[in-house]
Amino acid sequence: MNILDDTPRLELFRLGSVSVKIDVTFILVPLFLIGILQQAPLAIAGPAFAAIVAGVFFSVLFHELGHTALARIFGVPVGEILVGGFYGYARMLEAPRSTAANIIILFAGPLANALLFLGLWHLLGSPEVTYSGHFNFTERPYWLADKPWLLYATMTLARINLAMAIFNLLPAFPLDGGRIYRDIAGTVVPRVTAAKIVAALGVAVGLWAAVTGLRIDLVLMLIGAQIAIVNWAILKRPADAEQL
Numbered sequence: 001m002n003i004l005d006d007t008p009r010l011e012l013f014r015l016g017s018v019s020v021k022i023d024v025t026f027i028l029v030p031l032f033l034i035g036i037l038q039q040a041p042l043a044i045a046g047p048a049f050a051a052i053v054a055g056v057f058f059s060v061l062f063h064e065l066g067h068t069a070l071a072r073i074f075g076v077p078v079g080e081i082l083v084g085g086f087y088g089y090a091r092m093l094e095a096p097r098s099t100a101a102n103i104i105i106l107f108a109g110p111l112a113n114a115l116l117f118l119g120l121w122h123l124l125g126s127p128e129v130t131y132s133g134h135f136n137f138t139e140r141p142y143w144l145a146d147k148p149w150l151l152y153a154t155m156t157l158a159r160i161n162l163a164m165a166i167f168n169l170l171p172a173f174p175l176d177g178g179r180i181y182r183d184i185a186g187t188v189v190p191r192v193t194a195a196k197i198v199a200a201l202g203v204a205v206g207l208w209a210a211v212t213g214l215r216i217d218l219v220l221m222l223i224g225a226q227i228a229i230v231n232w233a234i235l236k237r238p239a240d241a242e243q244l
Helices: 024-032 035-039 042-073 099-123 148-167 176-185 191-216 218-236 238-243
Strands: 009-015 018-023 078-083 088-092
Touching: 018 024, 018 042, 024 042, 024 218, 042 078, 042 088, 042 099, 042 148, 099 148, 099 176, 176 191, 176 238, 191 218, 191 238, 218 238
Parallel strands: 018 078
Antiparallel strands: 009 018, 078 088
């Protein structure tokens, strides 16, 4: 998704014809993850923090590469990938030729995070995952036994990717899920009506995330508030959903 078109950004590298950029909002990532330094033991906090910040960047990039790969399969050129503060987007230069193709391209992003979670979960020895997203180990993976900072970073990034996969499929704009459900509903009712339905759900999703974040996580609170505001605006002007 892209909600900030005018933020300063820097090209990091190119993947073929696709420019990969980072924008200034990425500074929010280390700022909002600074709590990791307080939660982790002092001896591992520094390297774990650095690994997690880098891992967030590559997790967002991997999400957008999922969109990009499927877009290319469907013949849709992608001009650039932007990684920002807890968001990213792949700029498609043409619209997909069908609604089905668009839905598949949108779904590829959360799927990429789900696959990344499964890979990290496997590296952790496939521990039991609780409803809160934490891991119950029967035995710690041997290759991480003498690297507690790496174990901590791997667990944190696994949880982040699981959250990204689930959260991005919620029915709210500008999340992938909002556009997926808008496209599905748009095959039954007019697209304007579909956008209104998703936007109404998105306001509820945003308020839920904001209230939940008040108790457990500042990042979730801010993202939830932003989602509620965006969806309230689309509820009043549903045609704006076509620009997302």
